[in-house]
Amino acid sequence: MPRIVREAALTWEGNVARGAGTITAASSGAYDALPYTLASRISTPEGKTSPEELLASAHGACFTMSLASELATAGTPPERLDIRCVVTMDEVQGKGHQIVHSQIDAHGTVPGCDEAGFAQAAEAADAGCPFSALIRASATVGVTASLT
Incomplete structure (x- = not known):
C-alpha cells in the first residue's frame, strides 16, 4: 500500500x-x-460534531474496511456490514482528560460464514486496523461481532 x-x-x-x-x-x-x-x-451535540465523534468515525471506518478485507480473503465477502464505534474520553488521574476506550460492535450479513468465522475475521480485522493500533497505544479497544 x-x-x-x-x-x-x-x-x-x-x-x-x-x-x-x-x-x-x-x-x-x-x-x-x-x-x-x-x-x-x-454536552448535547445540537447538530455539531466533536473530536471524539470524528475519531469514532475514523476508527469505525478503518475497522470496517479491514473486516471486509478479512472476510473476502477467507472466501466469504460480506453482503453488508453494520458497525458502531463508541469512543470514550474520561478523566485520568494525573493526566487530565484522555481517550480511554474505543468499542466496536460489528454486525454482518455474510453468506457462507458462520459465527466462529465472523468472530475470527473481526479479531484479525482489529489486529490489522491501524486506528486500533493507534488507540491501543494509550487506551483499550473492545470488539464484539455477530452475524445478522
Missing part, C-alpha cells in the same frame, strides 16, 4: 467556552465546515 497523507483544515473563533470552529476535509472535499464547539464536545 502506498504512503497515505490526508489533510483537514480547521478554524476557531473566540475563547474555548463560547467560541466555535469548523472542520473541512481539505484533501477530498467530502465535508465542508462541520461545526464544533466545547458544548458539542462535553
Whole structure:
C-alpha cells in the first residue's frame, strides 16, 4: 500500500467556552465546515460534531474496511456490514482528560460464514486496523461481532 497523507483544515473563533470552529476535509472535499464547539464536545451535540465523534468515525471506518478485507480473503465477502464505534474520553488521574476506550460492535450479513468465522475475521480485522493500533497505544479497544 502506498504512503497515505490526508489533510483537514480547521478554524476557531473566540475563547474555548463560547467560541466555535469548523472542520473541512481539505484533501477530498467530502465535508465542508462541520461545526464544533466545547458544548458539542462535553454536552448535547445540537447538530455539531466533536473530536471524539470524528475519531469514532475514523476508527469505525478503518475497522470496517479491514473486516471486509478479512472476510473476502477467507472466501466469504460480506453482503453488508453494520458497525458502531463508541469512543470514550474520561478523566485520568494525573493526566487530565484522555481517550480511554474505543468499542466496536460489528454486525454482518455474510453468506457462507458462520459465527466462529465472523468472530475470527473481526479479531484479525482489529489486529490489522491501524486506528486500533493507534488507540491501543494509550487506551483499550473492545470488539464484539455477530452475524445478522
